[in-house]
Amino acid sequence: MTDTLENPAVREHRWRGRLILWAAVLTLANVLADVVIGSPMMVLPQLLEHFDTDQAAWLNASAMLAGAIWSPLLAKSSDLFGKRRILIGTLLLACAGALVCLAAPNVWIFLVGRFFQGAAFAAVFLTVTLARQICTPRVAMAVVGVVTSGSSLVGIIEPFLMKPIIDVFGYRSVFIVAALLAAAAALCVRSFLPESPIRGTGRIDVAGALLLGGGLGAILGYISLGSDLGWSSGGMIALLTAGAAASAGWALRALRVDEPLIDIRALSGPILLTLLALVLAAGSFRSMLQLTSIIAQVSPDLGLGYGLGDGEAIAVLLATPNIGIVIGGVCAGWLAGRFGPALPLLGGIAVGAVATFAMLAGVSALPPAIACGAVIGMAAGAIGASGYNLATSLEAPERQGTTAGLVSVVLALGSVVFTIAGGEILKATQVPGTFADGDPASTATGVYLYVTMAGVLFVLAAVPAIILTRNRFPAPAGPGAPRRPESAAGR
Structure with missing residues (x-):
């Protein structure tokens, strides 16, 4: 057109x-x-x-x-x-x-x-x-x-x-x-x-695309599959080594070629702060959504100190975060149009942190678990929408696609890394033969450590989000007519 x-x-x-x-x-x-x-x-x-x-x-x-x-x-x-x-x-x-x-x-x-x-x-x-x-x-x-x-x-x-x-x-x-x-x-x-x-x-730097895509896929493959196939198995070590080598090769190439797939040198401080906030926040809310699905299948009658399994209530517990995501994303988008995307990003992180720590009580009681799940879902929706809005508003229009793609990658990276980390916490605190079929289950200590890990991630994500909110960063002008500057924190 x-x-x-x-x-x-x-x-x-x-x-x-x-x-x-x-x-x-x-x-x-x-x-x-x-x-x-x-x-x-x-x-x-x-x-x-x-x-x-x-x-x-x-x-x-x-x-x-x-x-x-x-x-x-x-x-x-x-x-x-x-x-x-x-x-x-x-x-x-x-x-x-x-x-x-x-x-x-x-x-x-x-x-x-x-x-x-x-x-x-x-x-x-x-x-x-x-x-x-x-x-x-x-x-x-x-x-x-x-x-x-x-x-x-x-x-x-x-x-x-x-x-x-x-x-x-x-x-x-x-x-x-x-x-x-x-x-x-x-x-x-x-x-x-x-x-x-x-x-x-x-x-398009095709060689760079192959190196970066292959490196990301191999590293994420190791993180995703290592728990099932063995972290130190020969195949997994080879996969990680290949991923690290490909990623390093891409980084060196990006610094040398004139038109790299992602220009590392052009990534501004505000964009890097945004990506840091997103990788931590995504890891937190995704790991909490995973934990909810796990404890929803555990009956409180087992006496583990946690568990929410209660027939039809499980469906409600699993559906509630999705409703929260829709509400949080729509509200964050509306707020971003009026106050800039940095403020709803920080708000989503803050709300997520409060709901996550409140889940320390929700792991053993259904009503607070449903409430916390809804609020964590709202935080997830707000963080996702605000992350895309903030990163693209900080980038020149002709590079917004590349930047938005980078946001998707870091969201996936945070989700995979920290949900796997949470799973390892649960695995390290398992008690064998808990269920009737002999399968193990984590102790309450493991569940509380998991929730604490997610809460700390939210707190850490708030640090770069606060910096972005307290500073005003003008958006780069695009080609053609001059553009009215947009602020990361507001106009």
Whole structure:
């Protein structure tokens, strides 16, 4: 398309029918990422049986690892060729991956399909940067809040919708639904959304993309799979070594080439502070969401000092954070449009810290656990939306795709590292033979240490967030006409 930044038909400045349609289409694209990552886990036992394998960890983590590999390349490509165009290509890649998984005759072909499906991981930051460039800043921040959190509603209804379909059509139905959803989302993006009006210049450093993507995927693979396959096993050590070597090779290359995939030298202090806050905060709220799902399955009758298992209450406990994510993300986007994104980021971190420490009482009582889960969900929604808004507002428009992709990577990195760390805390404090089937369970001490770890992470994340709030950082001007500066803390 030939639209430019100066064309008022592109830069939507208020909520009306067209903008609501755009937000709905962008949210639909983000729903695909949730479906790609989450839905196959509903049929994991059937997949293991069908492919005659016991490698549940690989089947579980493959799409997320692929997303880490795809993200740097797709982020840079979106800056050069247009966010809408790359978003459509990403959705079509995910559709093709679902079809490969559907027809896969063996586990290796299935993993190839999951690799292509993992491209859907990039949909989140692509929708963010597209919203930032087809709307004026104030409206765009509210839209980002909607599109980054609205898909969480699917987490509430997805199990109820998918279970009867799986019961009738088996595990393949998950990939049929994913393929149809990806195709529908691509068609809607093509039909209803304008192209981003700003382009960067230069070329794609393909070698750098391979080094960075491969290094990230290998390191995340080690972190994700080491607990199941053995931290010190030969294969895991080789994976970590390869990841570290590839990442170091990318860093050296980025400092030497003229147009690196991510220009390390151009990462400003405010952006680095934002990324630091996000990696800590994401690790905290993701680890708490994981803990909630664990203790929801433990009956208080076991006498462990914790446990919330109580029939239908479990569904409420697991659904409540998703509702909180939607509320937190939408509110943070609205606040960012009025006061700047740094303030709601700090607010989300502060609220998350209070709710996390309050969970020390909630691990053994259902009502406070539900309340804490809702508030932690609100914190997660606010942190995600504000993180994208803040990082992109600090970057020149022609580099916003790359920066948003970097935000996605650090969110995933924090989530993986600290949920694994929390799992290791629980594993280190297990008591064998706790459950009727002989499985072990963690002690109350382990659960309290886990909650304390998450709370401390929130407190640490608040430090860079406070710095960002107390200082005003002007946004770099984009190409063309001068832009009114945006502040990280407000205008």
